[in-house]
Amino acid sequence: MERYWNQEIETxxxxxxxxxxxxxxxxxxxxVYENVEYYRNLMDxxxxxxxxxxxxxxxxxxxxxxxxxxxxxxxxxxxxxPLSECVRIQSTSxxxxxxxxxxxTQNDIDLWEDCCARAITAAGGTNEDVCQVCYGxxxxxxxxxxxxxxxxxxxxxxxxxxxxxERQITFMRDLGATILCCTPSYAAYIGETxxxxxxxxxxxxxxxxxxxxxxxxxxxRRSIExxxxxxxxxxxxxxxxxxxxxxxxxxxQTGMHINEDHFIPEIINPETGEVLPEGEVGELVFTSITxxxxxLLRYRTRDLCVLSRKKCSCGRTLIKMSKxxxxxxxxxxxxxxxxxxSQIETVLIEQGYSPNYLIEVDRVNNTDTLDISxxxxxxxxxxxxxxxxxxxxxxxxAIKTMLGIxxxxxxxxxxxxxxxxxxxxxxxxxxxxxD
Ligand code: ADP
Ligand code: ZN
Numbered sequence: 405m406e407r408y409w410n411q412e413i414e415t416x417x418x419x420x421x422x423x424x425x426x427x428x429x430x431x432x433x434x435x436v437y438e439n440v441e442y443y444r445n446l447m448d449x450x451x452x453x454x455x456x457x458x459x460x461x462x463x464x465x466x467x468x469x470x471x472x473x474x475x476x477x478x479x480x481x482x483x484x485x486p487l488s489e490c491v492r493i494q495s496t497s498x499x500x501x502x503x504x505x506x507x508x509t510q511n512d513i514d515l516w517e518d519c520c521a522r523a524i525t526a527a528g529g530t531n532e533d534v535c536q537v538c539y540g541x542x543x544x545x546x547x548x549x550x551x552x553x554x555x556x557x558x559x560x561x562x563x564x565x566x567x568x569x570e571r572q573i574t575f576m577r578d579l580g581a582t583i584l585c586c587t588p589s590y591a592a593y594i595g596e597t598x599x600x601x602x603x604x605x606x607x608x609x610x611x612x613x614x615x616x617x618x619x620x621x622x623x624x625r626r627s628i629e630x631x632x633x634x635x636x637x638x639x640x641x642x643x644x645x646x647x648x649x650x651x652x653x654x655x656x657q658t659g660m661h662i663n664e665d666h667f668i669p670e671i672i673n674p675e676t677g678e679v680l681p682e683g684e685v686g687e688l689v690f691t692s693i694t695x696x697x698x699x700l701l702r703y704r705t706r707d708l709c710v711l712s713r714k715k716c717s718c719g720r721t722l723i724k725m726s727k728x729x730x731x732x733x734x735x736x737x738x739x740x741x742x743x744x745x746s747q748i749e750t751v752l753i754e755q756g757y758s759p760n761y762l763i764e765v766d767r768v769n770n771t772d773t774l775d776i777s778x779x780x781x782x783x784x785x786x787x788x789x790x791x792x793x794x795x796x797x798x799x800x801x802a803i804k805t806m807l808g809i810x811x812x813x814x815x816x817x818x819x820x821x822x823x824x825x826x827x828x829x830x831x832x833x834x835x836x837x838x839d
Contacts, residue, residue, distance in 0.1 A: 406655060406718045409518070409525040409557070413665050414720045418713075421664055421721070426459040428693035429668065433457045433466070436699055439484040442477045443469070443701065460668055463691060464679055468702045474504045474644065483507055485697045495543040496643040497617075497827055503543075506643050507697040513552065515694055519641075519649030519663045520553025526654045526661075526718070527612045527637040529583050531558030534609075536581035538572055538590060539617065540826050541565040545647025546617050550585040553649065559583065566590060566825040569597045576608055584613040588620035588628060588636075589828035592759050595631030596823075605633030614639050616648055618827045619730045621746050623753035638727060644703055645690050651725055656717045659724035666694045669725065670702070671711055674732050685710050687732060688725065706731045736765055736833065738772045741809050745831055751806050752778055755799055760821040766834040773812070776803065780815040 408414045416424075436443050437454045446467040447453070456465055474482065483490075485507070492508040508516070529535060535554040539546025547565055554561040562581060564572055572594055575581070584591060591613055598608065610632055616639035629636050640660050641648035650667055651660035662669050670679055671686040680686045688705045707728040716724065729744055736743045745763055752761055757778050764775040780787075784795060792815055800813040 407525050407528070407530070408720070409522040413663075414522065414661070414722060416665075416721055418721060422460065424665055425668055425693060428665075429460055429463065429691065430454075430457060432691075432693045432699055433701065435696075436484060436701055440482055440699075442473070442481045443467075446473075463668065463670065463702070466691075466702050468677065468689065468704050469700050470704045471504065471644075471706070475502055478502075479505050482698060482700065484699050485509055490697050492548075493543075494545045494548065494643055494647060497544055504643060506646070508646070509696045512646065512695050512697050515666060516549060516646040516649060517552030517556050519646070519652075519666065520549045520639075521556035522553075522663065523614060523637070523639050523649050523652030524550070524553050524557045524559065524583065526652055526720075527583065527614050527635075528655075529554075529557050529559055529612070533557075533559040533582045534562065534580050535559035535583040535585065536562040536564055536572070536576055536579075538564045538566050538584070538586040538594070539648075544826070545641070545643050546585075546587070546826075549641070549647040549649055550614065554583075554585075569594060569823075569825070570601065573598050573601055573603070573608075576610065577603070580609045582609050582611050584610055584632070584634070586613075586615060587617050587824065587826055587828070588615040588624055589618060589759070589824035590826065591615050591628045591632065591636070592624065593823040593825065595628060596758070599631065605631075608633070610634045612637060614652075616640050619728060619734070619744075619746050621750045621753070622727075623750050624759050627753055627759060640725070640728065642705060642707075644698075644700055644705075645692055646695065650690065654716065654718035654720055658716075659712060659726050661716070661718075661720050661722035661724055662711075664722050667692055669711055669723065671709070672704075674704075674706075674708075682711050682713060688728070706733055708732055734831070736763075736831065738765060738774050739809050741807060743774075743807055743809070747806050748776060748803060748811075749830075751802050752799075755802055756781065757799070760823065761830060762821055763831045764834065765831070772835070774809065775812045775814065777814045777816050777821065779818050779821055782818055784815065785818055 434454045490507045496504045541547030613636045637653040641650040651662040668691040670689040674687040688707045709728045710726045762777045796813045
């Protein structure tokens with residue numbers, strides 16, 4: 405039976421949800437206009453007044469906010485509450501540049517943790533569970549968010565943070581962890597370590613994993629599910645909108661339900677800013693309608709995905725977003741072809757390789773080069789040189805079929821590629837150094 409954390413909200417009719425959103429957006433726009441000079445200026449420039457926003461139908465009239473606005477306004481320019489009412493600061497991981505800081509009132513923290521509690525409950529979590537949180541703790545939102553959600557659900561919480569992987573396994577076994585929360589790349593590493601230590605899935609009690617904070621493929625999901633003997637659920641969020649828990653997967657595992665009572669999603673054409681109809685791929689934009697301290701309106705996430713209102717078998721009526729295939733700025737343009745690292749991951753796992761790889765892009769004599777290093781399987785490790793060349797060729801061909809361009813594949817020794825304990829770094833683009 406499907407369990408909900410907040411059944412009323414999670415299964416609310418579309419009409420009631422829209423009504424709730426309409427009320428909240430009107431209040432939120434007023435709050436922001438009155439308290440955030442930076443956004444007030446953007447609205448004034450566009451000639452929009454708070455009175456023009458009467459419902460979510462008027463959302464498109466509001467100006468966008470981008471990461472560069474957040475950097476310009478660093479640190480206090482988008483704060484909508486006095487610092488005396490704020491109780492917490494978190495920060496982005498800085499994957500794509502200068503860090504951004506976000507502020508929270510106690511109420512903001514409560515709502516955020518509540519969103520994470522919905523995710524844990526959707527993954528089957530109850531107060532009978534032992535929840536091992538190995539997202540990083542500290543400024544990164546992963547650890548604190550899931551930690552708070554786990555407390556709300558009443559799980560026995562193991563605040564491990566990331567790293568010290570053998571100790572993670574020892575605690576997982578000794579304390580009977582049933583739910584694991586971390587990045588998918590770290591989950592893969594934990595699975596690998598479990599087996600390296602001579603254990604099998606029979607030696608642990610894990611049943612579910614809640615993995616997010618970075619892009620991961622369906623192939624990666626199946627590989628983690630097998631190695632840890634669990635069902636792996638996706639969770640999405642970003643510091644700018646509070647952290648993980650903006651959306652979460654249910655038992656159907658065909659996209660993540662967005663907590664629409666707090667966040668209104670839109671999909672736009674990243675080039676023109678035009679709002680796209682449901683079902684089209686574009687950039688995800690969020691308007692937070694309940695946040696007090698750091699209430700971003702129409703924030704451009706740069707994440708590319710699709711929204712769907714198709715009926716979900718879990719009973720939730722919350723709109724779903726597809727797994728983001730990567731950020732618009734993760735996309736590599738190699739010899740004029742658009743390449744997402746996730747496409748390469750798909751091929752590698754399909755071809756029976758582990759998700760440990762490194763993509764290196766450079767420009768030599770005005771031509772882009774694409775080098776992919778992958779660990780060979782233990783069974784291949786003793787092969788003769790010509791066999792290895794043949795494996796490399798076969799893999800290069802499979803990748804070429806997917807991408808349309810020819811990579812150079814290097815099979816390297818098992819365990820020679822650095823494992824990730826947080827967000828994996830899998831791409832090195834050296835072309836940027838020459839520019
Ligand atoms: P940074 O921008 O420095 O990485 P965050 O730690 O706030 O800062 O990361 C948020 C970003 O992480 C999202 O915008 C998205 O690109 C990525 N992300 C988070 N969860 C997922 C997920 N489940 N699938 C794919 N990408 C994700
Ligand atoms: Zn569902």
